Amino acid sequence: MSQNDVVEPVIGLIGGSGLYDIEGLEEKEWRHVETPWGAPSDQLLFGRFEGVRCVFLPRHGRGHPIPPSRLNYKANIAALKISGVTDIVSLSAVGSLKEELPPGHFVIIDQFIDRTIWREKSFFDTGCVAHISMADPLCPRIGDVLEANTKALGISATRGGTYLVMEGPQFSTRAESELYRTWGCSVIGMTNMPEASLAREAEICYATVAMVTDYDCWHEEHDNVTVDSVIKTMQANSANAKALVKAVIPALGQKRELCSAGCDRALEHAIITAPEARDPALITKLKAVAGRVLGA
Ligand SMILES: CSC[C@H]1O[C@H](OP(=O)(O)O)[C@H](O)[C@@H]1O
Numbered sequence: 430m431s432q433n434d435v436v437e438p439v440i441g442l443i444g445g446s447g448l449y450d451i452e453g454l455e456e457k458e459w460r461h462v463e464t465p466w467g468a469p470s471d472q473l474l475f476g477r478f479e480g481v482r483c484v485f486l487p488r489h490g491r492g493h494p495i496p497p498s499r500l501n502y503k504a505n506i507a508a509l510k511i512s513g514v515t516d517i518v519s520l521s522a523v524g525s526l527k528e529e530l531p532p533g534h535f536v537i538i539d540q541f542i543d544r545t546i547w548r549e550k551s552f553f554d555t556g557c558v559a560h561i562s563m564a565d566p567l568c569p570r571i572g573d574v575l576e577a578n579t580k581a582l583g584i585s586a587t588r589g590g591t592y593l594v595m596e597g598p599q600f601s602t603r604a605e606s607e608l609y610r611t612w613g614c615s616v617i618g619m620t621n622m623p624e625a626s627l628a629r630e631a632e633i634c635y636a637t638v639a640m641v642t643d644y645d646c647w648h649e650e651h652d653n654v655t656v657d658s659v660i661k662t663m664q665a666n667s668a669n670a671k672a673l674v675k676a677v678i679p680a681l682g683q684k685r686e687l688c689s690a691g692c693d694r695a696l697e698h699a700i701i702t703a704p705e706a707r708d709p710a711l712i713t714k715l716k717a718v719a720g721r722v723l724g725a
Pocket residue numbers: 444445446488489497520521522523618619620621656659
């Protein structure tokens with residue numbers, strides 16, 4: 430953290446299905462960023478918007494070559510951290526699990542249920558164990574900015590909602606979709622975990638704009654989700670997504686104090702391994718994301 434706890438934000442944007450670039454950036458440059466966990470999904474696009482430093486990452490890579498289960502989530506988040514990112518806005522296509530959240534609607538997520546089973550979920554490992562809080566997994570400070578700007582732009586949006594993260598790549602069975610509805614979930618997608626928990630481990634504030642593209646497969650009056658329907662609705666959503674991004678970057682980019690929700694201090698009381706029991710090789714790697722507490 431910079432001196433006197435004044436943060437000069439760098440805004441990270443993770444673009445999901447159908448969002449592989451970002452318009453309007455000045456001083457644009459695609460650059461490769463290597464991390465101790467390997468390469469991220471693609472080069473990162475560095476630039477400025479109204480003077481605010483931004484870094485864009487196409488989550489699945491340009492052209493969408495990487496499926497959700499094969500994304501190197503650790504490299505993606507580490508690359509953003511290494512690039513100085515303090516605040517991430519995740520943009521994701523999702524299926525709706527509620528009648529009142531139709532295609533075209535945006536949900537500013539506040540909870541996750543993580544049903545993924547194959548993914549590496551932590552930067553920490555044998556030789557340095559950490560347990561961060563995920564009680565409130567998304568940054569409410571960024572959520573406030575997203576909510577205010579969807580209202581100002583007249584975008585149909587809901588503040589709060591649970592995103593069910595499934596492994597994929599196949600879409601859900603109807604029985605699964607109905608089960609998640611009984612759990613009270615709002616939307617379903619395949620990517621935001623462990624992305625959000627790794628961002629928290631890296632002490633980066635993270636919020637999700639879930640853009641509804643379909644009614645999954647439970648709605649009797651709507652067709653079952655297909656890739657075509659997702660991409661068509663994302664194209665229809667894209668003007669709203671672009672307008673929202675352009676509005677929130679300047680709002681999030683102002684100099685500020687530490688995050689009022691404490692996301693940027695998530696590791697403060699999280700590491701349990703005694704200094705003498707730590708693995709020096711792992712500590713060296715971890716410094717890329719946890720240098721604040723482990724010594725840069
Ligand atoms: C192309 S439909 C399924 C695909 O779309 C969502 O991706 P993202 O969150 O990156 O927008 C969903 O999670 C699946 O990966």
